Amino acid sequence: MIEADEDGAAGFKGRRRNWKKDEKRRIVAESLEEGASVAEVARRYGLNANLLFTWRRRFAAGDSGEPPAILPVTITSTPAMALSSAPDTIGRMEITLSTGERIMVGADVDASALARVVKALRR
Template sequence: MSRNDDGPPALERRRRSWAMDEKRRIVDESLEEGASIAEVARRHDLNTNQLFTWRRQFGVVPTAPQELAPILPVTITPDAATEYSAPGSTGQMEIVLAEGDRIIVWADVEAAALSRVVKTLRR
């Protein structure tokens, strides 16, 4: 970029260059059992899309849809007042797991806490 004599120099952005063996090592890490592509990319200061591009370049076939978790039925029921609901809450969500276990979440649940529960259940 050019420099203006009246002000500070313009910021220059440099592109990183990755050796083929570095790319292969990162791609291999993303293929390990239980690895999260997003986490691997973050660990190496990469954009997730760049890691997907490298995976394609090394011949990695994208995950087939049948390997994804199945879509489960959801039933929405009218509000039912219970002794467990917090004052001021306006609704609840009941999550019924495949084995029949139930998780009930009220409107005042912290989003971060619910997110941790859902991530744990996905494992």
């Protein structure tokens, strides 16, 4: 509940609001419109402008604010003979996403680049 004090300044009074993802997206989109003021949009919805800036940053980075999905992992033992007969596979890993995409990378992969690829594929 938003109430104004005797000076007319609006302040939040009551419980913390739990915004749904769709509401956040709509508010962020409104703040990104041509000529929109982040402070005005935030005030209209009873938000702190810093919170709206945080939402904008997270949505721009592809972070929805939800915890990542837990995926099943299967560990298998590979016979020593298979390793010696295929030296080009040593130091490689294969990542299979829940949607079926497969990523195969070598041991020398740049971790931050791999993280960006996985995040892009999750969208």
